[in-house]
Amino acid sequence: MKAEELMSTDFLYANTNDSIEEISIRMEESKRFNMPVLNEDMSLIGWVTSLNVTKGLRENKKLISEVMNSFDEVVSVYADDSARLAILNLSGSKVFTLPVLNRENHVVGIIRSCTILEQLSEMYEKSVFDIYNEISQNLDITFDDLIDASTAMYRKDVGKEIKPEEYLKKIKTTTFGEAIWATGGLEGFFVGMIGIGEIAIAKKLLF
Amino acid sequence: MKAEELMSTDFLYANTNDSIEEISIRMEESKRFNMPVLNEDMSLIGWVTSLNVTKGLRENKKLISEVMNSFDEVVSVYADDSARLAILNLSGSKVFTLPVLNRENHVVGIIRSCTILEQLSEMYEKSVFDIYNEISQNLDITFDDLIDASTAMYRKDVGKEIKPEEYLKKIKTTTFGEAIWATGGLEGFFVGMIGIGEIAIAKKLLF
Structure with a gap:
């Protein structure tokens, strides 16, 4: 089973020059606590969580680029990695969401821990x-x-x-x-x- | 297996009259996206997420009581409920965290989806x-x-x-x-x- 079989292709993302305020509203409306930051061709360049956003709002920052986590800090998997690796990455790194990349480093989907939890608990x-x-x-x-x-x-x-x-x-x-x-x-x-x-x-x- | 066997007793919580700013800092420092709101005797009275906090900061609210989710909206389990019910509640309601109550409605712990994910995936x-x-x-x-x-x-x-x-x-x-x-x-x-x-x-x- 491949990582891509666990992913959802319906996900939100931010751009580096989106305003923090705008992203905070998008997160609240969609009840998402994080999203990838992509450039125009959907390449992954960072990751933003609602905690980056609270810090940005408190410190009067304006743009997502000022608060996001950089590419190096993002835990991700490739679409053709094993589903097992995705689950290990999710439970190991205590993140709720993993971006899924193709071999050109474009984000093609998102794996959410609640989906995995549902699938694993289904067997039980x-x-x-x-x-x-x-x-x-x-x-x-x-x-x-x-x-x-x-x-x-x-x-x-x-x-x-x-x-x-x-x-x-x-x-x-x-x-x-x-x-x-x-x-x-x-x-x-x-x-x-x-x-x-x-x-x-x-x-x-x-x- | 009881719900309490899955819970962590080491958790953060807020009070209704904590300032939103203070809680945002506490969440960022601890990397927690949510916490229960308790009164003096540890009874559960609400729930606050980092998304309640972003909204509060944006709208210039001051106190947790102004932005928290009320008791009725919180999904919880009793310590002596089955572990199975806790897992079903977690995966069914798409929350990451469940407060665990004793029969006096005092919060005695927190169950995190990453802990469950680790335990379930261990078997695999x-x-x-x-x-x-x-x-x-x-x-x-x-x-x-x-x-x-x-x-x-x-x-x-x-x-x-x-x-x-x-x-x-x-x-x-x-x-x-x-x-x-x-x-x-x-x-x-x-x-x-x-x-x-x-x-x-x-x-x-x-x-």
């Missing part, structure tokens, strides 16, 4: 029931056998009996994120999943 | 090699058998032969996040994992 929101369905469709196991194997795994792990219909009810109301916490982490969840596969296949081979 | 950064190690330690499968089962699964899925040492090299340089993309999504990864478990146990039972 996936229902375990849906995951089970997908698994039984893709492997040679019926849904019922999968549930039976899961109750056996549950009995082994938790040391308590659970009826298949109770287990079904459990996974219908559980998200992947909750299951990870319940099994003590990602590896725990995988160990459980592989264990279920083992029990299901053992049953098939032995009976 | 986990090495597949580490996951395999954990699995072989927790299930009755040796690491070598797990690799052998994986190459069999690879042959079945991809239709190409792969040597165990090549497979080992592959997982040493692959993160969980990359593996999810490579297998076409979370379910694909699980299907692969369960398939590996099936092959491993079948081998054990049959030979």
